[in-house]
Amino acid sequence: MKQLKTLLIAAVAFLGTTQAMNAQAKVAHVDVSEIMQKMPAMLDAQKQLEKLSSTYDTEYKTMVDEFQAKVKKYEQESTTVTEQVNEERSKEVQDMQKRIVDYRDNAQKELQKKEADLVKPIMDKIKASIQKVGKAKGFQYVLNAADLLVADGPNITADVKKDLGFQ
Template structure:
């Protein structure tokens, strides 16, 4: 009976020890924002977005300048034209305001869409590289160090950059 108790205690200890060993998964961290900020594809995407943004800003400024010129002209001529002409001009100015507002909203949406289209493949490439490096080094978990309060484990940022070719 004593031997059975000893055997049962040994079995429980063995099972407990194996569970503790498997619970200690290997983890590392990587600084995704650092990788993205230095990745050549990301820098190119930023240039494309900046160029598109500047185009929209120039168009918006042209529309605004045209609007302001008409307002100034119409204000100077308000007393010299008919009431009917002033009403038509007010309608024209209101239409211009509407077009300018719609243009601003459309431009913003198109910039967001373009940004998403450019970022998706970059993010996918980084994720794939992180997974490849993490698996090659035997890590079960790789965390983004941007949200970590304590990053005591290995930093794979340099390895991921090498995997991405920069």
């Protein structure tokens, strides 16, 4: 009787362990940053952003140079003009300074907006590809390798890049 009880407990334990092993989710990982760095659409988006940034930088530098030249000129002439002219010039310099700061802030906002507009469709495409490849390979979860401390297991990065049409 005691042996039967022990055998029954062992059988239940064995079945429980087998069920736990079968219930484990299939997990893979993918390196999203590697895909983004090598994806042609992302490279094109980066070039567009660099060009726009360069345009903003050039305009900003022109405004700053003009501002500095005016300040220098006004400082040199400050002793030879009336107090009223100096006050008007001071106000003009403050207005220029405000325009420069506003321009810089707006340029940064525009760059961020443009980046979001360019990157969102690319990220959506990558996400859809990851889901497609993961589902086709039978994975229940696909994790970003950058978020993992240990990425030991199936890596579907190459499969996703192939699905997206590049290596």
